Amino acid sequence: MNSSQLLGITTLAYLLSAILYIAIFVFRAKKLGLFATLITACAFLINTIGIGLRWHESYQMGIGYAPLSNMYESLVFFAWAITLFYLVLELRYKNRVLGAFSMPFAFLSMAYASFSPEFGKEIKPLIPALQSNWLIAHVITCFVGYAAFAVASGMGVMYLLKDRKTNGAPGTLLASLPELKVIDDIIHKTLVFGFLWLSAGIITGAVWANAAWGTYWSWDPKETWSLITWFVYAATLHARFTKGWGGRRIAWLAIIGFISVVFTYYGVNFLLSGLHSYGAR
Amino acid sequence: MKKTENMVWRFFASVKLALFSLLILATTSVIGTLIPQKNPPEFYIEAFGPRTAQFFRLLDVPDMYNSWWFISLLLLFSINLIVCTIDRLPNVWQMVVMNNLDTPPDRLEKMPNRHVFHARGDVESIAKIAKGILAKSGWKTQGENNPAGSLLFSQKKAWSRLGVYAVHLSILVIFAGAIIGSLLGFKAGVMLPEGGVTDTVYETGTGKPIPLGFTLQCEGFNVSFYADGTTPKEFRSTLKVIDSSAKELPPAKDIIVNDPLSYKGITFYQSSYEPMQGFNISIVNKATKVRQNFQVPFGEKIHWPGTGIDFGIINQQVRSRMGDVDKLKVWFSDGQGEPSIFWMDNNAKQTISSPAAAYEFQAHQVYATGLQVAKDPGVWTVYVGCILMLTGLYVAFFLSHRRVWVYIVREEATDRCRVLVCGVSSKNKIAFENEFSALVECFTHDSTFQNA
């Protein structure tokens, strides 16, 4: 067994998990609940072992490094963080319908990592600039934040679905979704959590840049986009906290914020150029 | 007068302005990520046409993050932050230090979390028991007796209300650090060949020379590659500071990317390198142990004076586009017998035998190391701001100011007291509800207290 096989299995397992949760939501197949959770927990475990094994393999190849250093590896970690975040959410809110709006992100991230022709999946030696513990801290903090934002946008979609005219007449599909008040609360808590990690991600990135190049901030497109994302979420939190915004507006902002995250992450690498474009190779 | 003053103040203190400036900063920042920054004017004319280029120049688009209007936005943002803080902090501070034993009974009755008990006994002994229960749940109490009864109060993490202000302050601290850096610091670069020295570096962008105030020498440079032969593994420069004014010997240090050398507030970062057309050659006569070093350009015949030795590098194999030499071809003759012609690895040693003697021949391509040089006295201020921000965010998001009161009053015409337990939290209401229920549970378990 090698790490790429394990990560291949992870992709399939996340697909299965996403399908199960969607089935639970759409067909109100509550009986599948425990099974879905077990599959997800197993997938998470395989994902973890896959990352660990990849780490081990890099040492065996004599170029040992933490597998958090390129686009492929960060996507794998992204999926891992989303799943962990979701499992904690499921445990806390005891509601599996949330999975239908979270696990698809984990699957999409793994699928994109596995099937995209744009970047390599091999374990490749690290160029000198990437040999830094700050880089590891940077990737972990950013992607934990991004994972929270992904889930928050899923919850945003859920909110908007539920908050329609048909609103939760008993027996309808949407009745199984948590109450609007609860979804709103989950969105807020998730955004707050993500914002703290995104802030830490931007800061660790700046410290790394300063150690490597002597400039903690150079307005390169990736940095700038992460700051734009940060502004969007800061505005969202203020709108909620001081203007009492909630409900639909915050749900929309959670979605818009995540679009900004995706652009920071994907758009900048492939549509714009800059210092960070190493990630694309 | 008063009125306009008030309006200006209200304007700068408003959160609406904060939302507005956050969104404007977010949208305008996009421009600089779409239009390449800091290119020469010709670039913009070629890429966008003369009219658009002219328009860009007018608005400083080619360097928008340093433009007057972007800086003004940041300034507006800072003023907003400062005024907003001055406007609100006194009230929040009041919340932190206020005497909660003053809280009037009718306010207590309206607290979001409350529970009423009855208890037999006199006010004082009930208060004592209640104090014990509170203490067991981690609530340290202050108490006060008044004619009507006894009021106990306890709070946790009152200072957490200041978390938000730590976050806001941290933004200003980071700005301050950035300003210090741009006023008192510089960013520069220099290329230094192996063996070379410099007392000057050149400002990034303008090329303006900046004297260092000491001399920097590059004693050596080495690039190593991974087994694949093309991915660089490490760039390493051995740097030495030569400073006649220094009391102790300044440091010599090997720097690599991510591990720079700092001296007198100036930091030297390994940033690039350039293979030069030339070699350092050392030849040792194995019999006499005489050694001689040469700086040899490519393709030139060199004579070792006083001997019959001539040699040269007649061919080379480069491994990268940059011109790193992997192997070199040497022509060598000491005048006896056939000349030796051979390939050898860069940085390797080769033994040459002629009828007259044996020689050890060593070749090393000369490099120049590319150093990024920065002086930024604001960087620690920025880092302090960053730590303050993360701490502040944690406090603002995850800690809350929680208060509980126990109000014990003698009920008229009975032999019992009415005991009101109530509390409020500044945020995380649901978590506090649970904490409060747990406390009420503790009271319930004590036989003194009967549910009313």
Ligand code: HEM
């Ligand atoms: C990007 C910059 C900013 C960041 C990161 C930031 C951060 C925060 C945070 C984390 C909170 C707490 C929100 C919560 O608990 O949910 C907060 C609250 C607040 N912010 Fe900001 N802020 C920023 C800019 C501003 C500006 C420019 C103003 C100026 C008016 C402002 C005014 C406020 C106010 C009034 C509150 C509520 C405080 C209270 O309830 O006492 N913020 N901010």
